[in-house]
Amino acid sequence: MHNYPLTAGVTLLLVLLMFGTAWNVGRAREKYGIKAPATTGNEYFERAYRIQLNTIEWALIFLPTLWIFAAFVGDRHAMIAGLVGLAGRILYAVSYQRDPATRGTGFMIGMAAFGVAGLWSGFAVVKALLGS
């Protein structure tokens, strides 16, 4: 892994994004008086909570793909995919919190980053298997 410093760097930024969305849920819990373990009762709290869960869902499919992309295609390629994905998910989080109806663009950018990294990795892994 120490051969992939760019992928490691962007991974830390993605971890920070997940941390930020979790932090936001805690803040919304206090602000709107939703005591744990409740997860409903206020529209804005529920948005913050959905943003966190959706970010986690995306990260769980993106991060393993990103590292396979780094290992089978390259560290720079993975960094670019990671930064595009990160930008998409920041946009997603900000739009969703304001108005759930506008979350589409950020979502699509995050999915595109995953799709490109996933398909490219798939080809590269198959190529590695056939070549060995």
Next chain:
Amino acid sequence: MHNYPLTAGVTLLLVLLMFGTAWNVGRAREKYGIKAPATTGNEYFERAYRIQLNTIEWALIFLPTLWIFAAFVGDRHAMIAGLVGLAGRILYAVSYQRDPATRGTGFMIGMAAFGVAGLWSGFAVVKALLGS
């Protein structure tokens, strides 16, 4: 990681499974008219949503174990465990969507793949630590 092409391949398939269960939730959202951020209100939507969350839960304990298994035991071993786990979780998803009461078999297969990979990895890691 580029020394483990079989594990990388099966990881991409597991990522695809997670993506598929998430996609299914989106489809069920439209089909049954459950607007975000709501996650309740229709039995079939709730099943799709539980399948996604349960698949994520399983993947989160399975994927780190799988890669430790690959590194400390072998790429082929990890591929087999991964394919068995994948088959179990596909069966789980299909059965749960039809009838939650029938989800047991797929669940047990997925857990068995995790259990074997986890115990075997545990032994291999301890052996590596004692040998160093």
Next chain:
Amino acid sequence: MHNYPLTAGVTLLLVLLMFGTAWNVGRAREKYGIKAPATTGNEYFERAYRIQLNTIEWALIFLPTLWIFAAFVGDRHAMIAGLVGLAGRILYAVSYQRDPATRGTGFMIGMAAFGVAGLWSGFAVVKALLGS
């Protein structure tokens, strides 16, 4: 990854913790008669369910950070951070189940382990990038 046996060992323990919190939800489901896919209806079941989800949330930010920490700082450092984090999260789970109001200490220990590993990794990755 086989160069990091201590990090691999502590990762398997963290996976075991996630498995344990999931197992607990299944037990609480039976004990309090909450049939899937329902996730509400009993205070103690809801606590077990929140503990599982919160443990997953933490593991998702901690595990990638831990491995970057191992690769860019060292296997022993990562093992120590992992064991501190594990201890914090066990305390968190036990306290939350008894009384949600007492979950703070374990939570802070888990977050401190993440914070130290994350910041230290950030510096180490930046140093590696500047040095290359």
